[in-house]
Amino acid sequence: MKFRNLIFPLTLALILGGLSAWLERISTLDVEEVKLDPAKPQYSMENLSASRFDTSGSLKEYLIARQGWQLPDQENVFLQNADLQTFINGEPQYSVNGLSARYHLKEKKVYFEHDVVLEKTEDNQRPAAIVKTKNLVVDTVAQTAQTNELIEFTYGKSQGSAQGAFYDHKSGKLDLPKQVKALIYDVKTSH
Numbered sequence: 001m002k003f004r005n006l007i008f009p010l011t012l013a014l015i016l017g018g019l020s021a022w023l024e025r026i027s028t029l030d031v032e033e034v035k036l037d038p039a040k041p042q043y044s045m046e047n048l049s050a051s052r053f054d055t056s057g058s059l060k061e062y063l064i065a066r067q068g069w070q071l072p073d074q075e076n077v078f079l080q081n082a083d084l085q086t087f088i089n090g091e092p093q094y095s096v097n098g099l100s101a102r103y104h105l106k107e108k109k110v111y112f113e114h115d116v117v118l119e120k121t122e123d124n125q126r127p128a129a130i131v132k133t134k135n136l137v138v139d140t141v142a143q144t145a146q147t148n149e150l151i152e153f154t155y156g157k158s159q160g161s162a163q164g165a166f167y168d169h170k171s172g173k174l175d176l177p178k179q180v181k182a183l184i185y186d187v188k189t190s191h
Contacts, residue, residue: 041069058090077103084110094120096138110138118145126172127156143169157185
């Protein structure tokens with residue numbers, strides 16, 4: 001009689017154990033990692049736009065491009081016909097565009113190449129500025145732009161050229177390290 005009392009619990013335990021093993025087997029997925037071709041894009045985008053906002057929710061950066069892609073295991077996003085616009089408190093500050101660009105995700109730098117134009121809008125303290133060059137590195141965190149290439153610039157009514165440039169947007173200072181040729185207009189205002 002004691003053995004008959006144990007048949008049901010033992011049978012139930014065997015059935016549940018078998019069911020658990022079967023469910024474990026069919027629900028376990030074998031994940032096979034496939035190595036992507038490093039020469040082919042992992043992501044590709046057409047007519048893209050990206051916005052970054054500051055801590056108060058105001059627009060800080062706006063990037064548009066005709067085409068973009070990222071290669072596997074890379075920290076760069078490659079862009080064609082890229083245009084980066086920066087803002088402070090939602091007000092436009094400067095824009096940079098070029099035929100091609102590379103945005104480094106960790107450094108937050110944009111490496112513009114081929115027919116690059118930086119334009120700074122006029123504000124209460126400084127006139128409008130335009131810098132044209134072959135390539136330009138824009139640090140979106142430090143708000144700087146630099147190149148070692150030949151540049152042509154206009155700053156208000158002043159214009160010229162130089163070999164290399166460093167622009168610091170926070171201070172409004174444009175450093176021209178060598179071979180500077182410029183026609184400077186310094187308009188004095190009377191108070």
